[in-house]
Amino acid sequence: MFPTLNHTHFPYLKIIIAWPGYNTIEYLIEIGMITAPITRAQLAHQIAYAFFMFVNSCNDGNFTRTQSSHLWKVGG
Numbered sequence: 001m002f003p004t005l006n007h008t009h010f011p012y013l014k015i016i017i018a019w020p021g022y023n024t025i026e027y028l029i030e031i032g033m034i035t036a037p038i039t040r041a042q043l044a045h046q047i048a049y050a051f052f053m054f055v056n057s058c059n060d061g062n063f064t065r066t067q068s069s070h071l072w073k074v075g076g
Helices: 040-059
Strands: 012-017 025-030
Touching: 012 040, 025 040
Parallel strands: none
Antiparallel strands: 012 025
């Protein structure tokens, strides 16, 4: 585990995606306090995956767009 997460006593990080024009969404990322600590590569992968899931959910119509400009629309 890298130094910035080394001495936290929290088993999760919360990633909050606040994209303009959409409702805010939160993802929890387990940082491996019980079994083995998370590496930077694993953390980066999980953050990228959370963003990937957000974009897919927007494309699938799972998130309601707020009253905002169409310029902030995610996906096609």
